[in-house]
Amino acid sequence: MRMIRKVQPPDFEELLQIEAEAFPKSQYDLGQFWNLHQTYPNTFLVDVTELINGYIVFSLEGHLISMAVRSGQRRKGIGTRLVQEASAYCADTPLLLEVRVSNLGAQEFYLALGFNFIGRAKGYYHDGEDALLMERPAALVSR
Numbered sequence: 001m002r003m004i005r006k007v008q009p010p011d012f013e014e015l016l017q018i019e020a021e022a023f024p025k026s027q028y029d030l031g032q033f034w035n036l037h038q039t040y041p042n043t044f045l046v047d048v049t050e051l052i053n054g055y056i057v058f059s060l061e062g063h064l065i066s067m068a069v070r071s072g073q074r075r076k077g078i079g080t081r082l083v084q085e086a087s088a089y090c091a092d093t094p095l096l097l098e099v100r101v102s103n104l105g106a107q108e109f110y111l112a113l114g115f116n117f118i119g120r121a122k123g124y125y126h127d128g129e130d131a132l133l134m135e136r137p138a139a140l141v142s143r
């Protein structure tokens with residue numbers, strides 16, 4: 001049975017595998033997962049069947065902090081479901097996120113979900129790469 005639920009510390013080992021595949025340049029480590037779990041106890045969610053298929057972390061103010069789907073499970077709607085779940089938590093708030101300028105696949109994903117480009121943050125990532133800022137207006141949030 002598929003479900004989206006809050007992350008639990010025993011999930012972190014699987015999340016580390018998903019991270020390594022998803023973010024070769026800047027993956028979270030175990031300590032960072034613990035910190036995220038402490039900071040966002042109610043809004044760090046995982047999509048689970050037998051395995052964890054993906055995760056999303058966001059703030060109730062509508063900042064999408066990170067998300068990733070297991071590489072073998074992409075293009076099956078899991079990412080869309082995770083963003084829809086975040087939207088439901090954030091009610092009438094716009095959703096905001098940063099994405100690497102080189103991450104064209106994720107940009108296409110967010111465009112498909114109704115996000116727009118609203119700016120660029122120079123040198124946002126630790127390796128100096130710029131981030132593009134994307135926003136989904138509140139009016140689209142409940143759709």
Ligand SMILES: CC(C)(COP(=O)(O)OP(=O)(O)OC[C@H]1O[C@@H](n2cnc3c(N)ncnc32)[C@H](O)[C@@H]1OP(=O)(O)O)[C@@H](O)C(=O)NCCC(=O)NCCS
Nearest residue numbers: 022067068069074075076077078079080105106108109112
């Ligand atoms: C971005 C990501 C989360 C998308 O998750 P997903 O479960 O594959 O997304 P979905 O199946 O819900 O995709 C919905 C739509 O988005 C678009 N889309 C998704 N991935 C895409 C890609 N790589 N290239 C182009 N369009 C894409 C498509 O329109 C897709 O619909 P379709 O499959 O019917 O064509 C996933 O590719 C991922 O984990 N990437 C690595 C980590 C990452 O970049 N995270 C975001 C950091 S800001």
